[in-house]
Amino acid sequence: MQAFAAEGIPLAGTTLLQNMERLAQETPGLQPDLAVNWQANAELRAGSGPEADIWLYLQATASLPLTCQRCMGLVETAIAVDQWYRFVATEEIAMAEDDQSEEDLLVMAPQFDLLAVLEDELLMALPLVPMHDQCPVAPVFGVGDIELGNTAAEKPNPFAVLAKLKKEK
Numbered sequence: 001m002q003a004f005a006a007e008g009i010p011l012a013g014t015t016l017l018q019n020m021e022r023l024a025q026e027t028p029g030l031q032p033d034l035a036v037n038w039q040a041n042a043e044l045r046a047g048s049g050p051e052a053d054i055w056l057y058l059q060a061t062a063s064l065p066l067t068c069q070r071c072m073g074l075v076e077t078a079i080a081v082d083q084w085y086r087f088v089a090t091e092e093i094a095m096a097e098d099d100q101s102e103e104d105l106l107v108m109a110p111q112f113d114l115l116a117v118l119e120d121e122l123l124m125a126l127p128l129v130p131m132h133d134q135c136p137v138a139p140v141f142g143v144g145d146i147e148l149g150n151t152a153a154e155k156p157n158p159f160a161v162l163a164k165l166k167k168e169k
Contacts, residue, residue, distance in 0.1 A: 005042035029065030066130035
């Protein structure tokens with residue numbers, strides 16, 4: 001990572017979603033050609049110690065077919081990652097500095113897995129409740145074999161019932 005930061009040359013790529021196993025599990029309409037476009041830049045910045053800190057900037061975009069929680073159909077959902085990370089030497093340092101630092105911290109590892117970090121960030125960028133702005137098909141609500149329609153017209157207004165009781169007195 002030190003050499004990557006010293007060079008200052010960005011990495012960019014396109015990774016098929018099917019190669020990101022955990023993310024692929026979240027996308028029911030996964031097509032073999034769906035991909036994530038990403039770019040990573042690393043740089044050295046003056047730190048609090050004698051050595052420069054290594055920083056990583058990660059950007060990614062993808063459009064994923066997720067299940068709409070209203071109509072249960074597929075909804076194309078754009079997700080994006082735009083994140084800075086600062087590398088630290090050990091897990092202990094990361095735990096100690098985590099509460100005070102605004103940036104995300106990563107522990108320096110001999111074999112850093114950029115695509116694993118990318119997949120983690122994409123998973124965290126997924127919406128909690130994916131939905132169409134307006135569903136193409138009106139949702140049908142039901143319990144078992146019983147369809148639940150608009151029961152407001154079928155139920156009497158409770159205030160109308162009270163008004164009847166008052167008139168009967």
